[in-house]
Amino acid sequence: MKEIERTWLVGKMPSIRGIKKDKISQGYLSNKRNPLRIRQKGKKFELTKKFDIASYDESVKEEINVLVSKEEFKKLWPLTVKSLEKIRYYFPLKNGLLAEMDVYQKELKGLVVVEVEFKSVEQMNSFVPPKWFDRDVTLEHWSGNAYLAGKNFKDIKKYL
Secondary structure, eight states, X not given: OEEEEEEEEESSOOOOTTXXXXXXXXXXXXXXXXXXXXXXXTTEEEEEEEEESSTTOTTEEEEEEEEOOHHHHHHHGGGOSEEEEEEEEEEEOGGGOEEEEEEEOGGGTTOEEEEEEEXXXXXXXXXXXXXXXXXXXXTSGGGSHHHHTTOOHHHHGGGO
16 A cells, blocks of 8 residues: 655644544664554554555655554564554544644654645645644654654754
C-alpha cells in the first residue's frame, strides 16, 4: 500500500474535548533506515515495514502492515532497540481527510505534531492546512518516528 502523507508541527493546540483518541506504543527492531516497526494502537497490534519510493521525498512511501496477536506482540516487544509512546487524536477535515495529532509522552513530552494522509499526490499538493497547523516538517530528517524513538525532547528541541 502506498502511504502519502505530510507532517506539521502544531501551532496553537486545538480543543481535544470529545475527540477520539488512541494510546500508541511503538518500537523498532533495528537502528537502520526504515526499520521493522511493532506497534500497539489501542487494542490493535501490528508489524509495519516502510520502503522509500524516492530517496529525496519522505512524503510518499510503500508500506506493508501485518496484524499480529497480543501474544505475538508481547514476544516481539523485548526485541525492540528503541521505542516511543504517544496519544493520537483524530480530527475530521474537509474532503474526507483526517488529521492525526500525536502528543508524545515520556521522554518526548512537549513534542506535538499532526499528520494528514492523502489519496493522491495531487490531493496532497493542493491541501490547505488549517490555521492550527504550523511549520511543515515532512522533509526534515528528525520528524519521522523511527528517528524520534529513543530520543528525548532535549535532543530534538533545536529542530523546533
